[in-house]
Amino acid sequence: MAKKRELLRGAEIFCRALKDEGVKHLFGYPGGAVLHIYDELYKQDAVEHILVRHEQGATHAADGYARATGKPGVVLVTSGPGATNAVTGIATAYMDSIPLVVFTGQVPTQVIGNDAFQEVDAIGITRPCVKHNFLVKNVKDLAITIKKAFYIATTGRPGPVVVDIPKDITADTCEYDYPDTITLRSYRPVAKGNLWQMKKAAQLILSAKKPMIYTGGGVILSAASGELTEFTRLLGYPITNTLMGLGAFPATDKQFIGMLGMHGTYEANMGMHYCDVLIAIGARFDDRVTGDLEKFCPYAKIVQIDVDPASIAKNVPVDIPIVGDVKNVLTDLIDLLKNSNDKPDAKALKAWWQQVHDWAALDCLQFDRSSQVIKPQYVIEKLWELTQGDAYVTSDVGQHQMWAAQFYKFDKPRRWINSGGLGTMGFGLPAAMGVKLAFPDETVVCITGEASLVMCIQELSTCLQYETPIKIISLNNRYMGMVRQWQEFFYSGRYSNSYMEALPDFVKMAESYGHVGLRIEETSAVEGALKEALALEERTVLVDFVTDQTENVYPMIAAGKGQHEMHLSTDRELA
Amino acid sequence: MRHILSLLMENEAGALSRVSGLFSARAFNIESLTVAPTEDPTISRMTLVTSGSDAIIEQITKQLNKLVDVVKVIDLNEYRHIERELMLIKLAAKKEDRDEIKLMVDIFRGRIIDVSENTYTIEMTGTGEKLDAFIATLDEDMILEVVRSGISGISRGNTAIQS
Numbered sequence: 001m002a003k004k005r006e007l008l009r010g011a012e013i014f015c016r017a018l019k020d021e022g023v024k025h026l027f028g029y030p031g032g033a034v035l036h037i038y039d040e041l042y043k044q045d046a047v048e049h050i051l052v053r054h055e056q057g058a059t060h061a062a063d064g065y066a067r068a069t070g071k072p073g074v075v076l077v078t079s080g081p082g083a084t085n086a087v088t089g090i091a092t093a094y095m096d097s098i099p100l101v102v103f104t105g106q107v108p109t110q111v112i113g114n115d116a117f118q119e120v121d122a123i124g125i126t127r128p129c130v131k132h133n134f135l136v137k138n139v140k141d142l143a144i145t146i147k148k149a150f151y152i153a154t155t156g157r158p159g160p161v162v163v164d165i166p167k168d169i170t171a172d173t174c175e176y177d178y179p180d181t182i183t184l185r186s187y188r189p190v191a192k193g194n195l196w197q198m199k200k201a202a203q204l205i206l207s208a209k210k211p212m213i214y215t216g217g218g219v220i221l222s223a224a225s226g227e228l229t230e231f232t233r234l235l236g237y238p239i240t241n242t243l244m245g246l247g248a249f250p251a252t253d254k255q256f257i258g259m260l261g262m263h264g265t266y267e268a269n270m271g272m273h274y275c276d277v278l279i280a281i282g283a284r285f286d287d288r289v290t291g292d293l294e295k296f297c298p299y300a301k302i303v304q305i306d307v308d309p310a311s312i313a314k315n316v317p318v319d320i321p322i323v324g325d326v327k328n329v330l331t332d333l334i335d336l337l338k339n340s341n342d343k344p345d346a347k348a349l350k351a352w353w354q355q356v357h358d359w360a361a362l363d364c365l366q367f368d369r370s371s372q373v374i375k376p377q378y379v380i381e382k383l384w385e386l387t388q389g390d391a392y393v394t395s396d397v398g399q400h401q402m403w404a405a406q407f408y409k410f411d412k413p414r415r416w417i418n419s420g421g422l423g424t425m426g427f428g429l430p431a432a433m434g435v436k437l438a439f440p441d442e443t444v445v446c447i448t449g450e451a452s453l454v455m456c457i458q459e460l461s462t463c464l465q466y467e468t469p470i471k472i473i474s475l476n477n478r479y480m481g482m483v484r485q486w487q488e489f490f491y492s493g494r495y496s497n498s499y500m501e502a503l504p505d506f507v508k509m510a511e512s513y514g515h516v517g518l519r520i521e522e523t524s525a526v527e528g529a530l531k532e533a534l535a536l537e538e539r540t541v542l543v544d545f546v547t548d549q550t551e552n553v554y555p556m557i558a559a560g561k562g563q564h565e566m567h568l569s570t571d572r573e574l575a
Numbered sequence: 576m577r578h579i580l581s582l583l584m585e586n587e588a589g590a591l592s593r594v595s596g597l598f599s600a601r602a603f604n605i606e607s608l609t610v611a612p613t614e615d616p617t618i619s620r621m622t623l624v625t626s627g628s629d630a631i632i633e634q635i636t637k638q639l640n641k642l643v644d645v646v647k648v649i650d651l652n653e654y655r656h657i658e659r660e661l662m663l664i665k666l667a668a669k670k671e672d673r674d675e676i677k678l679m680v681d682i683f684r685g686r687i688i689d690v691s692e693n694t695y696t697i698e699m700t701g702t703g704e705k706l707d708a709f710i711a712t713l714d715e716d717m718i719l720e721v722v723r724s725g726i727s728g729i730s731r732g733n734t735a736i737q738s
Contacts, residue, residue: 123589128600132643135588152643186585186646310637313630 005177010139010170011036014103017146019046020178023074025065025437026050027058031078032118033105036170050437050466053458055082057430059089060456063098064394064431067417069438070223072099072153079105080118083164084125088424091129093160095421096244097221099153100160101146102126108168109137122164131159139172147182156189157308158221189307193324193332201279201303201320202336208277209348210299210355211237214260214289217244217420218282218306218326225249225413227330228281234337235344238356240268242283244420247410252389257356258365261289262557263402266364266566267356269557272297273564274355280304282326285315286421287559295562305329364555364568365406374523376400376475376547380407380447382527383473386534391443392435394418396428396452399481402553404447426455429472433459436468443471443534450476450544451500460513463540471533472542474506477549485552510542521546577606578632579651579658579728581736582621582639586612590619590644597642603627603635607660607725618646622727647736654730661698661724662706663688666717668695683709694719702726 008016014037018026027050030038041049052058055077062073073093077086083104093100104126107116123135132152134145142165149161205211213235219228225248232239232255239249240260249256258265260272272278278300283289290296296316304311304318305326312321322329367377380403383391389409394417395401401418410416417435419427432446453474463470475481483498510517516539520529526545533541554569584590591610598605606624613620625635632650639648651658668676668690676695680687685699699709703726710718730736 124592127589127593127596184643187643308641310634310641312637314634317630 005175007173008176009036009040009173010142010165011040013139013142013174013176014146014165014170015040015044015047016176017143017178018074019044021146021150023047026074026076027052027062027065027434028076029055029058029078029082031080031082031105033079033082033107033167034076034103034170036167037076037105049076050462052430053461054456055085056088056426057456057459057462059086059100059102060092060424060427060430061434061437061459061462062100063089063093063427064417064434065438066093066098066100067431068392068414068435070414072101072150073434075100075102077102077104078118079107079122080120082118083120083122087125087129090126090160090162092419092422092424092427094129094131096217096419097158098160099158101149101153102160102162104162104164106135106164106166109166110168112166122162126162129160130162133162133164135164136166136169139169139174142169143176143178144182147179148184151182151184152187156187157218157311190309190323191325191328193305193322193329195332197320197322198329198332198336201322202333202340203342204277204301204303204320205235205279206337206340206342206344208237209345210274210276210352211235211279211344211349212271212275212277212300213237213239213279213281214242214272214283215239215245215248215281216242216283219245219248220413222282222307222326223413224282224327224330227327227334231330231334231337234334236349237279237344238271238353240264240271242286242289242420243405243418245283246405246416247413250411251409252411257360259405260563261286262291262559263406263553263555265360266362266555266568267359269563269566270359271356273562275300278302280318281330282306284311287315290315290563291557291565292560292562295564297563362568364566367551371548372523374520374526374545374547376403376477376545376551377407378523379473379475379526379530379545379547380404382530383445383447384408386527386530387443387445391415391445392417392432392439394428394431394435394444394446396446396448396455397423397425398449398452398483399477399485399551399553400447400449400452400475402482403475408447425452428452429456429470430459430462432470432472433463433466433468436470437466440468445471445473447473447475449481450474450478450503450506451480454504457509460510460515460540464514469536469538469540472540473530474542474544475547476503476506476544477547477551478503479549482553488552489558506542506544510540515540515542517542517544519544519546576628576632576652577624577626579656579726580623580625580636580639581649581651581728582623582645583613583647583736584619584621584642585644585646586617586619587644591621593642593644594621594623594639597638598625601638603631609725609727622725624726649730649736651728651730654734655732656728656730658702658726658728659700660703660706660726661700662709663696663698663722664710664718665694665696665720666713667693667719669693672717679709679712685709
């Protein structure tokens with residue numbers, strides 16, 4: 001029987017397609033080019049529109065929503081400045097492979113290219129920071145393009161997709177037909193790993209004397225935490241996660257040796273440097289992980305598993321590449337390992353673990369717990385204790401982000417939400433809002449600093465309007481802390497423009513937006529303040545912790561150094 | 576090393592800029608690039624000449640394959656192949672030089688396709704090297720205008736690239 005076809009306007013098609021795609025939340029901001037769509041949104045209730053206060057906030061909120069749920073985040077903005085304001089959020093999602101579908105309004109097709117009011121070449125501007133983008137030139141293409149956008153955004157290596165819709169398209173009519181599935185001849189992500197490669201990998205993995213498992217955000221994107229945990233426990237090997245990969249393996253597990261990279265643990269970085277077999281899973285050998293490529297993993301044979309062939313051997317040559325979805329590949333590898341006659345070399349492994357424990361004994365994350373001045377690490381440690389490691393934690397970018405990654409031990413995937421690749425200040429607050437909309441009953445915390453926080457502070461209004469009671473933990477050191485740290489280390493302490501003068505009164509600011517504000521200046525008050533903030537379940541609370549201005553993030557590998565060349569702290573150097 | 580890459584891609588507006596944008600964004604070399612629709616009007620074929628180490632060429636190939644509009648990428652260096660370039664060249668042809676020019680054009684198997692009082696316009700195809708060699712035989716002052724198409728390439732024998 002032929003499907004019933006109705007004649008709909010483009011704007012109606014847009015709303016129906018989102019509904020048929022199962023979209024529940026649409027983050028957006030209206031404007032001239034999308035007014036037909038907003039009129040249709042007004043008439044329906046399948047999709048809830050979240051009115052942000054700046055388009056950057058819309059993309060970050062949708063991004064946070066996507067990271068927490070695994071579903072695509074959906075954004076609607078107008079043409080011109082609406083589109084350009086969204087670009088930072090799109091680039092943020094692109095760098096971390098987060099599925100977003102961003103709809104940008106466009107001036108009517110007849111005037112495209114005429115420098116019309118609020119016209120910008122959104123396709124051209126976003127091209128380098130999207131997985132793909134589309135300009136819809138005929139209303140007949142609208143539904144199928146939306147289908148393609150969601151399909152491309154969410155499959156293979158996920159990423160943001162922009163759909164640019166001229167205003168006249170939203171007024172034109174055609175029959176509506178939304179396909180259930182779609183195939184594209186030019187886009188066919190690989191799902192399963194090559195069996196021959198996996199057999200070789202299993203053999204190499206079992207032959208290791210000093211193995212290391214190094215995993216990234218790809219494990220979380222592939223929903224493969226269960227498989228990774230089984231794989232790691234089966235082997236008994238040490239595991240480290242990248243900044244993007246935290247939570248894919250339980251941080252409190254004894255096999256977990258901390259994050260690696262520039263501010264990773266000593267044991268993780270030394271383990272990387274001296275390992276003889278490196279098993280890289282859904283990780284892309286980012287420069288913040290590898291340090292100097294010439295010195296990277298000099299003794300290791302490398303197995304790399306990634307869904308994106310272009311990620312494999314991009315920065316570091318790989319001995320056994322496996323292209324495929326991490327979840328599928330790990331499932332197959334687990335089978336191969338279980339059915340293999342070989343077993344991990346228990347004796348060698350014991351000696352290797354001893355070495356790892358010796359490195360760990362240096363206690364590289366120690367800080368002064370007796371300090372009267374609030375140590376930022378202490379705040380996060382307490383937060384972790386009080387939330388039992390179970391909160392959704394978003395962050396902004398800088399020192400607080402690193403401390404959150406080091407001191408909040410994530411046992412579950414999708415709990416740690418930060419801008420790893422692009423490093424976007426201003427991400428944390430709107431992202432937390434997006435997470436809270438997805439999980440209204442969960443505790444959602446934004447760990448931030450006073451510099452990052454103000455970059456998207458306007459979203460406090462959105463938090464009030466949509467009743468998303470998040471907890472904002474601001475580690476206020478009156479500096480752009482990470483900039484100050486680099487200036488201290490590498491610019492002889494010339495603190496050029498890193499001091500945050502003329503800060504607002506954050507308590508009053510929170511209050512003026514209708515929220516609760518607290519200012520905490522002493523270590524002894526930290527725990528009480530966190531408890532108070534968490535207890536106010538119905539309110540957004542901003543806690544302004546006045547922290548030690550001079551605290552640095554340690555340990556640290558200076559840019560361009562090898563993983564074995566770490567600094568432990570200002571007064572603790574390695575021999 | 577120099578590589579000739581052949582791409583089949585969706586004949587969509589913007590597909591070309593995705594490819595050229597990729598090369599500039601990732602700092603890959605691009606020596607020449609030609610593109611035109613194929614016998615299937617929904618597919619364009621691009622021939623792209625680039626150079627780099629094996630690792631870079633591998634990365635270029637992978638990144639091109641990753642573009643959603645790209646249906647297929649072939650490195651023609653992996654096949655026996657033929658490459659050709661079309662050149663149109665306008666020469667100042669004085670009366671006393673005309674015989675010599677005509678002779679050289681014949682030797683290089685080109686054709687004179689337009690003649691004016693003072694000029695010859697010549698059409699010539701061949702490898703880039705051959706076209707360079709022809710230009711080298713000419714007196715620099717004689718050359719008024721050179722238009723080169725960039726390389727087009729195809730594999731020899733039974734191998735055929737299809738979408």
